[in-house]
Amino acid sequence: MGGGITLNHFLVLSLIVLSLGLFTVLTRRNAIGILMGVELILNSANINYLAFAFYGGGKYDGQIFAIFVIMLAAAEAVIGLAVVLAIYQNFKTIDVDATETLRG
């Protein structure tokens, strides 16, 4: 198939994006940064869906799942940003280390 690019390439790409996403989520102290990392993780999953769909039999269920995930991500971003705004109003910062009031 086209250009010798195989499923494994996509999986490696996906793994890289997932790793970048996880790294972002784990290391960022800025809440918006963490949300962006989450977007990366979701998109790595989308890459997997599309890749498996493309190489797996030409059906469209993978694409449809990807659309669902995008939609989900949009909704998640809305909620997440709303939470961030609320946190900002309460703490005057969006540094997640500062929001430790639920510590037991």
Added chain:
Amino acid sequence: MDHPIPVTFIRLIILLPLIGATINFLAGAWLQKTFGKQAITLIGCGVVILAFILAARAFFEMLHQPPENRFMLDDLWKWFDVGGLNLDIAFWLDPLSMIMTLIITGVGGLIHIYSTGYMHDDDGYWRFFGWLNLFTFAMLVLVLGDNMWLMFVGWEGVGLCSFALIGFWYKVQANSTAGNKAFIVNRVGDLAFVIALYSLFAGLQAAGHPTLVTREVAHYAPLLATVPINFAGYQSAHQLVGFVTLLMFIGATGKSAQIPLYVWLPDAMAGPTPVSALIHAATMVTAGVYMVARLNFLFSMSPFTMGVIAVVGGLTALFAATIGIAQNDIKKVLAYSTVSQLGYMFAALGVGAYAAGVFHLMTHAFFKACLFLGSGSVIHAMGGEQDMRKMGGLRHKMPITFWTFVAATFALCGIFPFAGFFSKDEIIWQAFSHGHFVVWAFLLLGAGCTVFYMSRQVYMTFFGEFRGTHEQEHHLHESPPSMSYVLIVLGLLSVVGGWLKWPEFMVSFKPFEEFLDPIFSSEATRQVTEAGIHSHGMEAGFAIVTVIVVVAGWYFADLIYRQKTLDPARFSEMFGGVPYEWVYNKYYVDEFYDRAVVQPYLFATRALAWFDTNIIDGFVNLAARIIVFLSWLSGLFDHYVVDWLVNFASNVTYNVGGRLRRLQTGSINGYLYGILAAVMLILLARAVARA
């Protein structure tokens, strides 16, 4: 008698005094302050006089009826219907209750008027008239009630009013004590009376006619002689009648001051004098006589009870008369005289001369009310002094009081043609003619004593020199018209009151007896009444004997107290002064009762109180201690076992929770690392599992 005429005016006679009492009690203090005492006078006297007018109208209406139609019934409403006992609030007017109603409202009305003068300076004027009105109401209920329970309601009502009026001047301890004494002694008789009513009802129920309506009892009473019953150990109802009537008579001895329950009446003189006249001479104390006369059909069925009544009556008549001889308090003499005269009435009832008893009741109401009010007039003039030794010579200062007092004294002594001659001598003769010779002797001696103490009283009070203080002498005056006119009316009644029933050996004129005849018409009563001697010659002879005794009694008194040719000390020192001592101290009956009843009772109550505090309370306290100890044990268990377990559970939870809470760091990154580590672990575990 089975078809009484339904009427509606009787309730008015009864309600009027009740209305008066209500107004006086609720608004009297205000009325007296706002409109003065005449407002109270208007209400208090007005209602009784109105009631008397109604009663008099009813009386003339009754006279127009033939004797068998002289029964009127005013049925107001159903009272209760319980266990076969079905009673109405209903009032029954027949010749007997008619006479009583006329006495109560008539003599009562006069005494009300007299009270306006006597009580004029008293702040409790409204209270006094309230109680007098209430008494009149209760007494009317007593005599007019158509069943025995209603009669008992009145019976208790007059007892209450008597108690309240004896203690009217309650600020003096002795007065309220006298009121208590009257009330408590009456309670003894009332208890017997209640038991009698229950037993009578039980007997009638066993005989198949449960009722306490007086006219129905009269109707069914003859049945009791034949019906076998089994109640309280009595095999036949006839025996039960003896039991019932005896108990009723005990009730009467309380209310009507007979031996052994007479002791309250002399003390009752602590009340204002109009009260003594109205309640303790003219009306309430005759309730027992009225009750026996009313229930004559029952009493006649029991010869034993009749005998007891005759003997107790005769004994009381003599006994009280002898005490009266040595009293120095003007009212105490009259009080013992009343006890004695009530004894005459009971003696008459006991021998079967019912009409004579009721007749004496009426004439006694006239002349004894007159005597009491006369003594009240004297006391009023003397500024509250009651000791006859400090009086004397009052006849010139108080002519009206003197002459009416003398008229009433003549009536009491039984001098022809004064009222007592027709009633009292009749009783003495009836006692003999019915074969009660001992009773006759008692009554005859009693008549002698009566004359003696009354003559003594008149001489000590109205004759001789004045023995009081100079200030009192200066203050002596005839009483105001409201009092003296009443005395004149009662004095006249004392003269003419007896002319309604003449001795048979003189004239055959006895409308009083004929008027009452329908009441005493039961078969048993007829038998009792008509037994005995019917001889005009003997009757005349015995009348002469009585007159001789009376004259002898007067002559002695005259010698001692007017001519003073005999020294009373000669008699008081006879036999070492012992008899005088006993009479003067009223035979130590009060002391005897104090030792025999009051002190043992107090001792018993103290013993019971001791038992209560030490034994019963001891048990209770012991139980309490045991409970306290058990609770203490239970508390220990609770504290050391149950609570320990609970605390242990909570401590464990607390400590575990305290450690676990460290997991909750609040750091989002930390959580994310946790999640990552968990995912890694799961993946690793799967990998290991697959390998």
